Amino acid sequence: MNQGRALITGGAGFLGSHLADALLAEGWNVVIVDSLLTGRRSNLAHLENEARLEFLEQDICQPFDVGKVDFVFHFASPASPEDYHAHGIETLQAGSIGTFHALEIARKYNAKYLVASTSECYGDPLEHPQKETYWGHVNPVGPRSVYDEVKRFTEAVTVAYRRYHNVDVRIARIFNTYGPRMQIRDGRVVPNFMRQALTGEDLTIYGDGSQTRSFCYVSDEIDGFLRLARSDEHMPVNIGNPNEFTILQCAQHVLKLTGSASRIRHEALPQDDPKQRRPDITKARELLGWEPKIGLETGLRLSLDYFKNAVAHESTVR
Numbered sequence: 466m467n468q469g470r471a472l473i474t475g476g477a478g479f480l481g482s483h484l485a486d487a488l489l490a491e492g493w494n495v496v497i498v499d500s501l502l503t504g505r506r507s508n509l510a511h512l513e514n515e516a517r518l519e520f521l522e523q524d525i526c527q528p529f530d531v532g533k534v535d536f537v538f539h540f541a542s543p544a545s546p547e548d549y550h551a552h553g554i555e556t557l558q559a560g561s562i563g564t565f566h567a568l569e570i571a572r573k574y575n576a577k578y579l580v581a582s583t584s585e586c587y588g589d590p591l592e593h594p595q596k597e598t599y600w601g602h603v604n605p606v607g608p609r610s611v612y613d614e615v616k617r618f619t620e621a622v623t624v625a626y627r628r629y630h631n632v633d634v635r636i637a638r639i640f641n642t643y644g645p646r647m648q649i650r651d652g653r654v655v656p657n658f659m660r661q662a663l664t665g666e667d668l669t670i671y672g673d674g675s676q677t678r679s680f681c682y683v684s685d686e687i688d689g690f691l692r693l694a695r696s697d698e699h700m701p702v703n704i705g706n707p708n709e710f711t712i713l714q715c716a717q718h719v720l721k722l723t724g725s726a727s728r729i730r731h732e733a734l735p736q737d738d739p740k741q742r743r744p745d746i747t748k749a750r751e752l753l754g755w756e757p758k759i760g761l762e763t764g765l766r767l768s769l770d771y772f773k774n775a776v777a778h779e780s781t782v783r
């Protein structure tokens with residue numbers, strides 16, 4: 466991939482900020498457009514003196530133009546269940562209007578394009594593990610539909626821009642990713658368990674904890690994005706860790722790592738909570754030579770200092 470100028474929408478978020486680090490390390494100039502709806506400037510604080518980074522506070526649902534770019538990475542969208550429930554309409558807008566705007570920039574400047582899609586496109590899957598060819602099992606009017614359905618729409622707009630306007634697109638179907646810079650109160654499994662374990666609260670498990678998830682450490686995920694960006698694959702590619710754990714096993718790993726005396730508390734399972742989710746990554750393996758390297762125990766260990774600091778900071782600012 467020739468280094469040039471890359472736009473990252475949502476670059477002040479968890480994944481976007483790690484992507485910015487990786488692109489800068491490869492020699493790119495990076496412009497970030499972010500409304501700070503769910504992201505934070507502090508995710509970019511370490512890049513304060515980086516001359517090759519520009520930041521524009523801007524809602525991508527409003528028209529915008531950052532000048533010539535060579536690559537558009539479209540990541541702007543509330544992503545955690547807490548966030549997309551709190552900002553349902555904004556989530557629908559970012560994935561629809563915002564996606565049109567991001568694709569129009571790619572079209573205008575003849576830039577390559579990669580969008581952050583999601584395993585949520587598979588809904589509560591009837592096929593396991595999920596291959597890219599599976600069309601999904603999604604409730605279009607359920608509480609999660611503001612996210613699931615707009616991400617499916619995002620994919621539809623993206624392939625349409627390829628078919629009708631010949632934009633050079635890529636679609637990453639991202640499975641649960643974790644690591645430093647996640648918000649500690651975003652409702653996702655790893656930050657929830659880490660925060661609860663580090664503050665001595667009970668770890669909350671919804672249902673009996675037998676539902677499974679696969680967790681990918683952030684550096685593996687970013688490596689997958691960069692490989693996909695360099696490829697010529699225009700249809701969706703699963704990027705996630707196929708090692709499957711029950712939620713209960715994940716809680717036990719966190720308790721062991723933190724040495725916490727917290728206990729596990731079970732609560733009712735939310736509506737439409739997927740019972741299992743695991744990527745089939747054959748396509749990424751064969752096409753991109755990619756597979757994750759970091760297992761759950763190592764990834765949790767690599768994240769521990771960040772979560773300790775985040776919890777300490779939260780308790781001092783209150």
Ligand SMILES: NC(=O)c1ccc[n+]([C@@H]2O[C@H](COP(=O)([O-])OP(=O)(O)OC[C@H]3O[C@@H](n4cnc5c(N)ncnc54)[C@H](O)[C@@H]3O)[C@@H](O)[C@H]2O)c1
Nearest residue numbers: 475477478479480500501502503504525541542544581642
């Ligand atoms: N983290 C995961 O496990 C995961 C899994 C699947 C898909 N994804 C996708 O990856 C992308 C990034 O997720 P994340 O985990 O980094 O979430 P995040 O909330 O940390 O980052 C999203 C960023 O987008 C910004 N944003 C939201 N709406 C915007 C708008 N209208 N205009 C400008 N900026 C806006 C937010 O302020 C935030 O900085 C999202 O598209 C998400 O759907 C993430």
